[in-house]
Amino acid sequence: MRLIVLHGLDYLLELELVSVIQVFAEQMSPGPAGELDEYATAFLSGVISHMILHWFRSEKPVSQEQLSGLLYSILAGNYFQIQNDT
Template identity: 30%
Template sequence: MYEGNNPIALQSRTWMVNALIALMEERQYQKITIMDICKKADLSRQTFYNIYSEKDDVLRYYFRNLFREEPYNLELRGRLKLSDITDLFSKFLVEQDTLLKLMVKNNLEGIIFEEMSASVSTCTTGATPCNQYATHKYGNAFFTGALTQTLICWFKDPERITSEELSELLYKILTGNYYEICK
């Protein structure tokens, strides 16, 4: 996937992202071809393959770029409290509602997981106790898996709770104040 700063390539990326999202609103992701994306974006296949390797890369780019920007870039926010993270996650669900719904509907949760995992890993590397780096990846897997599965559940629930209620619920679960489990 292209990682340069050429303004024309960056603009082409944006057009392809917008084209893919528009096409996903019309039909199933699996039925969308590279040619469909190029036609909708008014770009050549050559341009597509100069920037991306495959269709999934368009969505990966979108989330990677999104997670680098404020307010979603956890690394830019400094030392975060757990409530900051659960609030930010709920805000993310609301602000990215259309695309996330489409991705869940099209079974593209793996892309969401991969990009959230990379973002969480960047943030938590500095927050991991210095003697715990060997287990860092397990903590990230647990945390990212929990958030991704919560996202999937929330979007599939026809009577879902509000994003604020979800934030509070996640906070209670992650702080051990939700389940009453006897030791």
């Protein structure tokens, strides 16, 4: 995988990651397909594929466990929190 990234072919990896994540997201959708599902799937696939590509490009990548823990924390809403300043 790192060779793919090093040789500038990461767009192929990104396309494949996006397709796999889209299939996964469709199966995990919380309800019947709605008009916003494709946007939610596009968001999720973009986030995960870019995170993985960043990991491959990193000089000192974190462990797989750290990466999956971070992803879980973000998706569970425990990493970034929107503050209401009113």
